[in-house]
Amino acid sequence: MTTDSHSACAHDHAAHDHSHDHGHDHSHDHHAGGGNDHAHDHIDHGHGDHGHDHDHGHFGFGHHHTHAPANFGMAFAIGIALNTVYVVGETLWGLWAHSLSLLADAGHNLSDVMGLGAAWLAEVLARRAPTPRFTYGLRRTTILSALFNAVVLLLVTGGIIWESILRLFTDQPVQGAVVSWVALAGIAVNGVTALLFMKGASKDLNIRGAFLHMASDAMMAFAVVIAGLLILWTGYTIIDPIMSLFVSISVVIGTWSLLRGSVELSLDAVPTGLSAPEVETALLALPGVSGLHHLHIWPMSTTETALTVHLVQDETVRMTSDDLIGEAARMVSERFGILHPTFQIERIAASCDSHQTCC
Secondary structure (H helix, E strand, C coil), X not given: CCHHHXXXXXXXXCEEEEEEEECCCCCCCCCCCCCCCCCCCCCCCCCCCCEEEEEEEEXXXXXXXXXXXXXXXXXXXXXXXXXXXXXXXXXXXXXXXXXXXXXXXXXXXXXXXXXHHHHHHHHHHHCCCCCCCCCCCCCCHHXXXXXXXXXXXXXXXXXXXXXXXXXXXXXXXXXXXXXXXXXXXXXXXXXXXXXXXXXXXXXXXXXHHHHHHHHHHHHHHHHHHHHHHHHHHHCCCCHHHHHHHHHXXXXXXXXXXXXXXXXHHHCXXXXXXXXXXXXXXXXXXXXXXXXXXXXXXXXXXXXXXXEEEEEEEECCCCCCHHHHHHHHHHHHHHHHCCCEEEEEEEEECCCCCCCCCCC
């Protein structure tokens, strides 16, 4: 059903109503005029005169979609400071002890500093108010940050894998005791930082990128401790690159979902956890809705989702367009956490089948 075939329809579309319903609070105003309700009429679509009512309102609906806590700025500051200090110390000790595991872990922590910085910058930019040029604001930077984190983590890990393979064929002395003690400090630094982001990791892909960076380094540090102890007890230095390979492969496997998710969001895929057919079924179940078309669902950021859809309203149902829009907005907010819906209402006569192509 497309609006381009209205002229072939056997019935008359009485009106089209557009509404943006935002069931959330932002620190900025979406309306240039500052008002919550306004209406105007215009001629559009190039196939006749259609009255359009635009009603923009903010509703305090409850919903299942939770934003990341506002105190992640402190978490980013602590994480960057801890990891910067640790990178310097671990690099110096790794060179002195001739340990690839320590240098590899330092490389991960260096990528953490960059990753945390990118994620923090994205979070700050995402809070900026929309402008005439960036009408959605800069929310999408959180998606770009998650993609950046995934790519950097995979590149750094790939370099470690290559160096580990080369080290398998060369025998270099490794001081197991030094390796273990330095890596123990790494577990503390990376573990504490990862815990700071654990709460938001399941709800925000940007925060998840930061969490995976820190969690992977904590795991790498733990493996380094084991490698150092085994080298100390057995004297087999080949354990060092073998352990690095094992952990690096685990990091690649764990990071793959972050890369896939961030690429999908960059391409405006329906966010994970949402199903377009389920949303369509729920909209069709609303009273007064006899059909729909042009349903689109896409991410505005790693935590906010937008929706646009044309709803076909049966004129025989005693419900105003405003009531239908309000009910639809409440439903998609409460059931699916979609906070930026846009609805276009198309009224049809009772004699017209809403599933015809003319709709």
